[in-house]
Amino acid sequence: MLLHALDHRNRDHWPYLIGIAAHVYADTFSHFGFIGIAHPWNRVKSKSIEASDIHSPSIIQYIKRKFEDFKTRFAGDFAEMIPVGHGPVATYPDRPYLKWRFQYEDGNHAEEVVDRDNVAHFLDGCHGLYDFFSEFSRVAPDFQDSRGSRAWEVISHGVENLLKREAPRDERIRAWKEAISSGLFCHVSETDREIHYDPDLWRLQGPRDNIGKDSDSYRFFKAAWLHRNYVLHELFPEIGLLL
Template sequence: FSHSGFLGIASDWNKVKGESIRITGSHKSSITHYIWAKFEEFKTRFVSDFAEIVPVGHAAVATFPDRPYLKWEFEYESQGGDPEKVRRDNPLTYMRACKKLYDFFCSFSGIAQGVTDPSGPTPWEDIATPLESLIRYEAPKQERVSKWKTAIAKGEFFKPKSADKKLHYDDGLWRPRLVEYRRKRNAPIEQSDTYRFICAAREHRRYVLLELLPTMGILT
């Protein structure tokens, strides 16, 4: 949902007027300075000339779509007509997306036996308010992560198990398993998580480019 309005492929439709990007919400000055600092850092590290040559996804607007609490606006570069100003209300978009995800998992729980809470899902009305509070919480990433962990551990969305109270994300968790696999003699590479991930990524790319986008009329 944060990619709404941008294509996940290289396309001129992703080009945005850099000077048109503005923060419009009544945000704390500290968070506004933080966002613009991150924006400049992002441009230095990634956007610059690369985004001009290969305009992929929402790179032109950096991480603005990915910040749940942010209200902002921008203009696309002209595509044969007048520039279009787009106003984004991320909290509203995120709440709509959360409701869609909630409905999806409720439907899944109706057909998946043995993996759901026998008492049924927590009513949306009970979780919408604390959820929106978290989405609108303005802070750097790690502070928001801590806020989410606390809410989950307190059972604001569901009945937490012991593992739910010890949530931790480690982007390098897969590396020790790769080392362990390499130490095993005669271990088929097809059984490694690394191999399976690469296969899954390749299949996802094939599906998006050859099936999904042509079906939507975006690629032919």
């Protein structure tokens, strides 16, 4: 999948495809063990889900509260009958700092207790992303920092410390932005210091320019279409998976 994204060099949608592939790749380090379609193998014994007691009581209560909120918003009779993806364990796989455990209801591993160390898995994912973006910058010199990059071994400890940070999402985002601005990962530009995410930026762009072919919106949707078709109709059949 990553090689497919890199192969679209110099196409107008290329950076967007790189971003999509990176997002999907990163998700595999949190969502593994669950199938991204409705399947009984996703069923989990709800009372078996618990966070490790190494975490602070306030964080454990926060996670439990979020878990109940998630069930209220997304769960229901239909979701319990046909569980989709990691829905049965809510956001436990998505919290970088979390150690937790659970048991499946069905499948070959139903009697086993599954222990998860999200920090370890996320750190592996970050290393993989580092290699992917390093290769991207190698084949796309315009995206390179002329001052050179920093080796993974130099930045990995800082990445691990950020992953371990126990805090609500907004506080963790702030910690990452501060680390970027401080030059922890790379030589810092003014753009790096001002980095922020606006979820409405492209949403508002579409109606204004009618989603023209040169717009970010159009190129993103084009890249998403290419990625989806490649995964469903080329990559999956290669490994014997037909959907």
